Amino acid sequence: MDLAEISPSSIEASLKALRSGNPPHGGLFALVEGIRSPEEKRLVIEDLLINTITDTYLQMRKVEGLKSALPANRQQTLAQIFEDFSTKNSDLQAWCCLYYRYLSPIDLSVEEISQAACVVPQHLRRRINQGLALLTQTLRRRALQNHSQVAAVTQHLPTPEYTQLVGVQSYTSLLLRLFKDPEGPRMVSLEGMGGIGKTAVARAFVSLPENVALWQKVLWVSARQTLLAEDGQLTRSPDASATLEDISARLAEQMGLAALAGKPVQERLEGLRAALFQNRCLVVVDNLETIEEYQQLIPALARMAGSSRFLITTRQTLRQYPFVHTLPIQELPVQSAYELISAEMTRRGQPGSLASRDFAELYRVIGGLPLAIKLVAAQLKLHSLNEILAGFRSAQAGTDGLYRFLYWKTWQSLREPAKQLLLSFLAANPEGEDLEFLSIMSGQSQQDFYTAMQELDAFSLLETNTDHEPTLYRLHRLTVTFLQTDILNLWSGDSTDERTQSG
Structure with missing residues (x-):
């Protein structure tokens, strides 16, 4: 949110546009962050301007002991x-000028208003x-207040897994x-294979202003990734949420019920x-399939709904629960899918290098998996489309084989400092770390570190949260899985050589 965009000049331009039936000045779009529809933005801004000016003007008249009502005709208007x-x-005079110059249904010229006010133009x-x-x-205070309210409601949301969303509206x-409907379902599950964008859809939805306005709090719990210990062993994250007890403890903490978090699980529930x-409250349970006892968790959560609702992301269908x-x-x-790969390639400085007819062949091979498309966009900077297609056809069939092939191709393209930095992310907070922490954790020189970060970003291996100050960086869950199952196993002698893995 840029408050500087909400300025006297942008406001006056919008008021003039309002009188002539044109859209408001783009600077006022800072007042309607998160609203996508241009027409909806226009209506919200227009209503805000009209209501703020009119209500404040009438309130100022009331303070002065004057009748708090708008005039009905020209004679009454001039008298008022x-x-x-x-x-x-002078403040009443200022609000009076705004109303009669820009909003009044009685059309008055500057000269007429000046004469009625007994002042020069x-x-x-x-x-x-x-x-x-x-x-x-x-309006700036209102924008700050709205921003603070949104921040309070959504403070537990994780780092977004996307820089650009396509096809989620x-x-x-x-x-x-569903969630606006008082009679709507208490639990909704977003279901699909890994990398298809379930978490991205959930994260985009819960942060919508229209959704935030529905809830006092938005809670988010997820099964944490395992961590890489200093001795090279994979260990469980200390704040993992993989059981009913874990989930209920995290929910109690996010609800501000710290004392409840230490109670026995049944008392806590x-x-x-x-x-x-x-x-x-809107409660999001992300990656349900990674949570132990999920078949017991779902009925337990359903009994807690009350005035709240639950949104779940999972690879396992929950159709068995009515x-x-x-x-x-x-x-x-x-x-x-073509829009997404075009946007990703443009972001990497290679716009227009993939014709739509060529993408049709690629789409027949990889389908419309968002994560796969982003990884392919990174590969196209190093390899031709024919090379990538040939690799896909020789790789193991199925979604797991597709991702495994893409990750191996990417791994082999990385230089050694980037490989080392990528592995160091396994010890990072799954919600993200800032550059200073990552630099220290990597143990690399500043030059090597920043070069490696740029390389990881170029291959779509980093997810960034620019809404956080400072910016946070993390890996996609499937990237972590690849590092844990393929790379670490390779080093421990539990996997075949890279040539075989890459197809």
């Missing part, structure tokens, strides 16, 4: 302007400028309808049930 300027309240201009300054302050719109019945609304996430259609 005279009345406002007869007071010594130059003085009227000063009062208009004063009004624009007051309105700017009001139909899912987020449906989720919004009862306390959570009472809290979730009293408060409207109280769960299942929503399968499909692969991107060919056009959306």
